[in-house]
Amino acid sequence: MIVVHHLNNSRSQRILWLLEELELPYEVRRYQRDTATMLAPAELLAIHPLGKSPVITDGANTVAESGAIIEYLLECYGSGRLIPPPGSPERLRYRYWLHFAEGSMMPMLLLQLVFDRIQVAPVPFLVRPIARGIAGKVSARFIRPNLQRQMDFLERELGSREWFAGDEFSAADIQMSFPVEAARSRGGLDQDRPRLMRFLQRIHARPAYQRALAAGGPYAFAS
Numbered sequence: 001m002i003v004v005h006h007l008n009n010s011r012s013q014r015i016l017w018l019l020e021e022l023e024l025p026y027e028v029r030r031y032q033r034d035t036a037t038m039l040a041p042a043e044l045l046a047i048h049p050l051g052k053s054p055v056i057t058d059g060a061n062t063v064a065e066s067g068a069i070i071e072y073l074l075e076c077y078g079s080g081r082l083i084p085p086p087g088s089p090e091r092l093r094y095r096y097w098l099h100f101a102e103g104s105m106m107p108m109l110l111l112q113l114v115f116d117r118i119q120v121a122p123v124p125f126l127v128r129p130i131a132r133g134i135a136g137k138v139s140a141r142f143i144r145p146n147l148q149r150q151m152d153f154l155e156r157e158l159g160s161r162e163w164f165a166g167d168e169f170s171a172a173d174i175q176m177s178f179p180v181e182a183a184r185s186r187g188g189l190d191q192d193r194p195r196l197m198r199f200l201q202r203i204h205a206r207p208a209y210q211r212a213l214a215a216g217g218p219y220a221f222a223s
């Protein structure tokens with residue numbers, strides 16, 4: 001039995017969604033973030049040395065890292081579903097987005113979260129203007145322009161096809177959902193990028209997405 005070690009409000013939601021799209025049986029084991037630090041509880045360290053979520057166990061296999069989990073599940077149980085045919089342009093784009101989500105976009109969104117927090121963090125009075133000044137400049141000169149460029153790129157890409165890899169929905173869309181949802185919640189994504197907004201509406205309407213929400217419990221991006 002596939003066991004999803006699911007941290008509330010996390011990237012793990014994507015794995016539940018993939019399993020629902022594939023209509024595979026699975027069990028959810030729940031872990032709660034510390035409400036002050038938002039970190040995962042120590043019990044997750046017993047599953048994988050980094051103690052992050054998602055992580056799945058499947059018999060003797062333990063698989064961490066969302067992209068690797070998606071590849072593993074499709075390879076073992078996908079029967080060719082949710083992945084474009086090998087050698088096709090769609091397959092190349094599929095691979096690109098599978099990596100882009102965690103390799104390029106999530107780091108920028110995470111940097112933004114950290115630097116935004118520095119700007120409001122309780123810092124000793126004397127160093128406060130320095131800390132806030134540096135954080136503000138990094139955000140304005142590096143993080144926000146990069147995020148804007150990434151979102152413009154995604155918006156253009158969705159202009160030439162229905163989904164990220166091609167005209168068929170694929171697991172690349174599942175992987176891309178988290179950065180797009182995070183961009184909507186705190187990265188400045190709004191109606192000025194109508195294709196990305198429509199992407200969110202379309203994924204939220206999928207029955208498997210909704211079943212995964214019910215399985216995973218309260219989720220920040222649920223609305």
Ligand SMILES: N[C@@H](CCC(=O)N[C@@H](CS)C(=O)NCC(=O)O)C(=O)O
Nearest residue numbers: 010011039040052053054065066102
């Ligand atoms: N690139 C990894 C990121 C894993 C990750 O950072 N997960 C977050 C949840 S979204 C986590 O476990 N945070 C809790 C912590 O760092 O203690 C993946 O996609 O699986």
